[in-house]
Amino acid sequence: MPEKKNEITERKKEFRTTVDGMVVNRVYTPADLEECKQEGISVPGEYPYTRHIMPTGYRSKLWTMRQYAGFATVEETNKRYKYLYEQGQTGFSVAFHLPAQEGYDSDHPLSAGEVGKCGVAIDSLQDMERLWDGIPLAEVSTSMTINSTAPILLALYIAAAEKQGTSADKLRGTVQNDILKEYIARNTYIFGPTPSMRLVTDICSYCAQYMPLWNSISISGYHMREAGATAAQEAGFTLANGIAYVQAMIDRGMDVDSFAPRFSFFFAAYTNLLEEAAKFRALRRMWAKIMKERFGAKNPRSMMLRYHVQTDGFTLTEQQPLNNIVRVTLQALAAVLGSCQSLHTNSFDEALALPSEEAVQVALRTQQIIAYESGVTDTVDPLGGSYYIECLTNQIEDKAMRYINEIDKMGGALKAIEKGYIQREIATSAYNYQRAVDSGEQVVVGVNKFTVKEEQAPKVLEIGEEVEKRQTERLKRLKQERDNQKVSEVLDRVRNVAKSDENVMPALIEAVKAYATVGEISSALRDVFGEYREPNIF
Amino acid sequence: MQNRKIRVLIAKPGLDGHDRGIKAVTRGLRDAGMEVIYLGLRLTPEQIAEAAIQEDVDVVGLSCLSGAHLSLFPKTVSLVREKGGRDILFIGGGIIPKKDIPKLREAGIAQIFDPGTPLEEIVKFIKANLPEGVIDKED
Structure with a gap:
């Protein structure tokens, strides 16, 4: 009879990288x-x-240290950007508030409670200009987390840069x-x-x-x-x-x-x-x-x-x-x-x-x-x-x-x-x-193992209700002061271009320059494209 | 006296799209034998209240990770109450700062479940706090 090996027991039957992840062997050779x-x-x-x-990896160039940031109105976010820049950040990354991400202005009923929360409130070119106040867009690289309204926000960035005297071909960043x-x-x-x-x-x-x-x-x-x-x-x-x-x-x-x-x-x-x-x-x-x-x-x-x-x-x-x-x-x-x-x-x-x-x-x-x-x-x-x-x-x-x-x-x-x-x-x-x-099969330290009675919560950043008020008032003023005849013309043009095969970007740049808002332009596009509803996967 | 499965409406008010947690909760409650209606996301408090009444639910679960909970949760509760859903049990979850919890309780959210809450805890809470007259039918 072969001698029974003195098998060392392992802590688990099977080791995986994560739940549903890769099976990990005891040793690789x-x-x-x-x-x-x-x-x-x-x-x-x-x-x-x-x-x-x-070929040189990080020996020639380190990665870009790019912290995703944006909250409240453009003034607060501009201050945070300058802070991050002073602290050695090497690129910017804009978090837009949800209304801009989903094509609503700050004064839309669906925006209630969301203004300036998940990101910075941007309704118009006026906001985009102020966001970059004192930050030369010719010299920095900017990443913008924006998707369904990406063409509009990119148009805003291009227009804001132009106001600073920087043409689109010089801009570095990501949408x-x-x-x-x-x-x-x-x-x-x-x-x-x-x-x-x-x-x-x-x-x-x-x-x-x-x-x-x-x-x-x-x-x-x-x-x-x-x-x-x-x-x-x-x-x-x-x-x-x-x-x-x-x-x-x-x-x-x-x-x-x-x-x-x-x-x-x-x-x-x-x-x-x-x-x-x-x-x-x-x-x-x-x-x-x-x-x-x-x-x-x-x-x-x-x-x-x-x-x-x-x-x-x-x-x-x-x-x-x-x-x-x-x-x-x-x-x-x-x-x-x-x-x-x-x-x-x-x-x-x-x-x-x-x-x-x-x-x-x-x-x-x-x-x-x-x-x-x-x-x-x-x-x-x-x-x-x-x-x-x-x-x-x-x-x-x-x-x-x-x-x-x-x-x-x-x-x-x-x-x-x-x-x-x-x-x-x-x-x-x-x-x-x-x-x-x-x-308990997946250990999360402090959650299902090694727990303690939680002490006082740390100090956190809060966005007060005054942010929404300030932003909606600003928007109201803008809508009074701009040339509304011109706005309605550029929005008509957006609708027409959306219906055609033409690239929408030039019409959008024209629209944002006339201070048409993110919500207005999105509405014009909704008129042509309609809206999506999520299928139920349950 | 009702003798049926516990009916739960799950929804996300506002513009927040983070739905990992709420989908896991939906599945967890269903696996625990409840009848769960997943209404989805990007809903107004009015739409949620309407559905809660129409679907005759016992429980409404709300989720918000965008920070809009203080304006959206209380509004949803009061609309449901106005429309006659007097006894409906409200629970919530998301990224909710601790200091907001008393305000939400006062507004009628019976419990806020923090990130990291085991699904079992939510099931137990619902069963222990069902509106009067609702009997959990085990099957």
């Missing part, structure tokens, strides 16, 4: 690399860019302009998929022609992840959406290399450090292959996945909020080890309210400590070659590709969304996660 092919360990800066899009994930997760859609895709491609074409330094879209996995997607789902669903946008541009008759270099991406970073780092490596390789093999791109820049990362808001706990600083640090480190181009670190108090100035400073300092003290930026892709990392990179690629193939079979991302497939997959992952937390 050279045999695992054999098994999952060697192609991952390529040279940084060379196709398929698994390790970094640049999110990713409507597909709005139907899946983020929910700030207005119009149905067909007119929305037309607006997305209008922006991309306009930027390709007139704004060579501007990222015309930021294809986002972040919100799907926040809604519950696993790392592999985030990767697969985001790239499936990316494929849909590239195809839509090609269908408009555009050459792939004329617009793809300005396509950018946006992902989440969770706390599982190594899975997240591997995810970014897998994503870079997948996009390069998709662009080269599927779309026949020739320009290497079309194949390079450039992306912004935000640490994951969902993982922040209301309980023992200071613990969030540690979570954000791990997540930010994952983003950097994954070779991101731009990063936002969340503030530790965001499960409680909008971030306070103190919390924002700690968040920015976290990036700066990683950049200047940790040493991880000294060599390119320091994790490359690790048996586990390379294996995990391949596994995530395989799993994400299976999702893309599934979506292809349904006829593409738009069809998969219409069927509710992506939404259901994500909702199931989210539910399984919640169940695992409730049962």
Whole structure:
């Protein structure tokens, strides 16, 4: 009889990166690399860019430290921007309040209670001009999280820059302009998929022609992840959406290399450090292959996945909020080890309210400590070659590709969304996660383990009712003072252009310059395009 | 005396699109045997109140993560009360600062569930605080 091995028991039957995530082996060896092919360990800066899009990585240029911010009226937000800039932030990222994101003015009944809450209140060019007061748009790069109303807000930014004497071709930044994930997760859609895709491609074409330094879209996995997607789902669903946008541009008759270099991406970073780092490596390789093999791109820049990362808001706990600083640090480190181009670190108090100035400073300092003290930026892709990392990179690629193939079979991302497939997959992952937390199988420190009696809540930022009052009064004054005959003319023109095949951007720029408001222009577009209602996935 | 499943209306008033939590709650309550109507998002308090009365629900669950809860939750409660839904139990969730909770209670929201609340706790709360006359039919 063979001698019974003295087996050491492990803490769990099975180890996974997250609930529904990847199965993790006890140990990885050279045999695992054999098994999952060697192609991952390529040279940084060379196709398929698994390790970094640049051969020099962060040795030549650090990522852009870009904190998403916006609250109350433009005056408060302008002050916060200047503060962040003084603290060493290297790019701006605008959070617009929900009314602007969903095409309503601050005085609309649906805006009641929402003005200046989730972002800065912007109704007109007057607001946009004041938002950038004292900040030269020729010298900064700005990211704008805006989707269904992206053409209007981009028009406002262009017009505000022009007032500062800066033409559109000099502007650097990004407009999110990713409507597909709005139907899946983020929910700030207005119009149905067909007119929305037309607006997305209008922006991309306009930027390709007139704004060579501007990222015309930021294809986002972040919100799907926040809604519950696993790392592999985030990767697969985001790239499936990316494929849909590239195809839509090609269908408009555009050459792939004329617009793809300005396509950018946006992902989440969770706390599982190594899975997240591997995810970014897998994503870079997948996009390069998709662009080269599927779309026949020739320009290497079309194949390079450039992306912004935000640490994951969902993982922040209301309980023992200071613990969030540690979570954000791990997540930010994952983003950097994954070779991101731009990063936002969340503030530790965001499960409680909008971030306070103190919390924002700690968040920015976290990036700066990683950049200047940790040493991880000294060599390119320091994790490359690790048996586990390379294996995990391949596994995530395989799993994400299976999702893309599934979506292809349904006829593409738009069809998969219409069927509710992506939404259901994500909702199931989210539910399984919640169940695992409730049962204690998934430990969340301070929530279902190592809990304490909570002390007094930390000081949080509040937006008072006077903000809404101030903003609506400002809007009322604007509507009295502007040339309303002109406004009605430009709005008619917006309607006519929307009905035609013409690119909407020039008409929108003209409209915002006449001080037509976000709500008025959105209404004009609603007249033509109608409104979308979410299908019930239950 | 009613002898039926507990009927719950779940909705998001205002413009907030964060629906991960509310969807998990919808599923959790359904798995606990309740009849749950998920009304969706971007709704006015009027639309929610209308649906609560028409659907004859015992419980209304509201979610808001955008910070508009202080104006939207109380308004929804008072509209439901006006329309005759005197006994309906209101619960809420989202990013709600602790100091707002007393105000919401006073306005008629029986309980606010913070992020991280186990689904089971919500189920228990509903069963323990059902409007008078509603009997939880176990099946």
